[in-house]
Amino acid sequence: MRENVLTLSNVPLGNFCTYHTGGNARLMKIVYDVSGLVESAEGDSVVIGCGSKLLVSDDGYDGTVILMRISGIRRTDDGVYAYAGVPLPALSRYCENNSLKGLAWASGIPGTVGGAVKLNAGAFGFCIGDYVKSVDVFDGKGIVTLTKEELGLSYRQSNFDGIVVGAELTLTEGSKEELLELRRNYFLKRRSTQPRGFSCGSVFKNGDLAAGHYIEQAGLKGLKQGGARISDKHANFIINDGCATSKDIYTLIRTAKAEVKSKFGVMLSEEVIYLGKF
DSSP states (O other), X not given: OOOSEEEEEEXXXXXXXXXXXXXXXXXXXXXXXXXXHHHHOOTTOEEESSOTTEEEOTTOEEEEEEEEOXXXXXXXXXXXXXXXXXXXXXXXXXXXXXXXXXXXXXXXXXXXXXXXXXXXXXXXXXXXXXXXXXXXXXXXXSEEEEEGGGGTOBTTBOOOOSEEEEEEEEOEEOOHHHHHHHHHHHHHHHHHHSOOSBOOSOOBOOOSSOHHHHHHHTTOTTOEETTEXXXXXXXXXXXXXXXXXXXXXXXXXXXXXXXXXXXXXXXXOBOOEEESOO
């Protein structure tokens, strides 16, 4: 029988984030159910899922990282309930197989439900907040249910404390053929506009204009630092070519912010979350 918590020490965090960079976590606790989460949450702990928006310091993190693996999806009267560790592509495919419309756009996002709610993840003009009905959160004392209004969701952010345990999403009925076609179209759009390679997706939030527009107009496409580069295909992507350090990526982030501020008077705001000291 699987334990509800697996504890590891000196874990290379690059294995658990999509940039594939960064040092070690002093402790990692992999949690598989709610009781394991409650047991593991401590003052210095941070929770990660797929690490798709995470940049870990090359010096690592001298604390506890909780790896969210609480999984499971079930139908509800209005849509689905999904636990925090469910990957968004798996949730999107579940909805497609059950003729539930609303999450086809999420099929190519390498994140989990918990992170998606915390960051109000989205793509193609949609975001997870469009479909959230309520969210179960561990607030340090127990599990509380927050309504959509209590989450403070806005563009790529939320305003609530605690660890997401699961979310109830309101969806509508659709045909499998329609949903399959939507997924295929989103896949083709991603393939035609987004670069391949190790990245966190969009580095910066969009404003009045797309962040990539400002970075491209600043002449930064293709700029390299060590093993990292600003993508030639999409300027809001920074790619680890396989040998980058987190410092390389961080240097390009700082450079892009400084150059865009200098040339256009616009201060870019990161979607990236930093873990450790930079």
